[in-house]
Amino acid sequence: FEARVMADDAVQQCWRVSPGPDFVLVVAARDMPAYGALVQRLFTADANVRNVKAFFSLKRAKFEPRVPLTPLAPAG
Structure with missing residues (x-):
């Protein structure tokens, strides 16, 4: 898979x-239709795939793929 x-x-x-x-x-x-073809290709045709859950994005509320360069303060 x-x-x-x-x-x-x-x-x-x-x-x-x-x-x-x-x-x-x-x-x-x-x-x-393209998503349906993807599901068929990756999931339906594979006997080892037993369960699939799909979530669709309706809105991106926040997207910040950056990594902090300074260490975060320890929780205290």
């Missing part, structure tokens, strides 16, 4: 996570 996801151009990010789902994917699809 991981190799297939990494090779798919629609997948922008793939995170292996625990606990909970095994993977979190960030994907881009131009429309719902």
